[in-house]
Amino acid sequence: MAAHFYPITRDEIHEFFVGLGFVPLKLKGVVELVYAKIVRVGGHRLSLRCFTAVNPNGECREKGTDAIRLQLFMRVEAGIVPVGRPQKCLQVESWRANLRKAIERATDLNNFRLCPACGNPQVVRQNRSNGDDFWGCSLFRFTGCKGKRGNAQQAAQERTPLSRARGPASIRGAAWHEPPR
Numbered sequence: 444m445a446a447h448f449y450p451i452t453r454d455e456i457h458e459f460f461v462g463l464g465f466v467p468l469k470l471k472g473v474v475e476l477v478y479a480k481i482v483r484v485g486g487h488r489l490s491l492r493c494f495t496a497v498n499p500n501g502e503c504r505e506k507g508t509d510a511i512r513l514q515l516f517m518r519v520e521a522g523i524v525p526v527g528r529p530q531k532c533l534q535v536e537s538w539r540a541n542l543r544k545a546i547e548r549a550t551d552l553n554n555f556r557l558c559p560a561c562g563n564p565q566v567v568r569q570n571r572s573n574g575d576d577f578w579g580c581s582l583f584r585f586t587g588c589k590g591k592r593g594n595a596q597q598a599a600q601e602r603t604p605l606s607r608a609r610g611p612a613s614i615r616g617a618a619w620h621e622p623p624r
């Protein structure tokens with residue numbers, strides 16, 4: 444059964460995330476609405492951020508560019524780095540149920556691994572030459588740590604188009620987020 448595109452409104456997405464304890468997050472260089480929540484995964488205090496593909500004026504992005512993306516981030520001394528495996532969810536009528544599942548997957552311990560070399564969380568990243576996904580060290584940019592895990596077959600199973608969507612803009616200049624108490 445083909446799912447039909449359902450453009451989510453600003454009010455709908457706001458109500459959904461606030462209801463789950465998320466707060467709106469302003470990120471430099473990011474136009475779409477972003478919601479974030481502090482979560483604990485594997486004993487780490489992380490920020491789960493959801494890039495909604497709904498613009499601040501209330502317009503949903505067009506079909507094809509409308510995926511809602513979820514990514515965990517960790518605060519380290521050098522900055523804020525993505526960790527774990529990104530998730531995504533399309534804007535279809537069942538988006539609420541799908542998004543709840545995507546949030547569960549994003550915070551599932553099975554989608555969170557530690558670097559065998561330095562012990563910091565890993566992140567699913569994409570090999571630029573062959574397009575394969577792999578688990579790499581989240582601190583690679585800062586420490587050059589090349590701790591990796593996984594092989595080609597495993598990487599294929601873990602393939603996700605999201606790793607292309609992740610950009611430095613969402614990391615750079617992003618204030619660490621604290622939820623209201």
Ligand SMILES: [Zn+2]
Pocket residue numbers: 558559560561562563580581582588589590
């Ligand atoms: Zn490492």
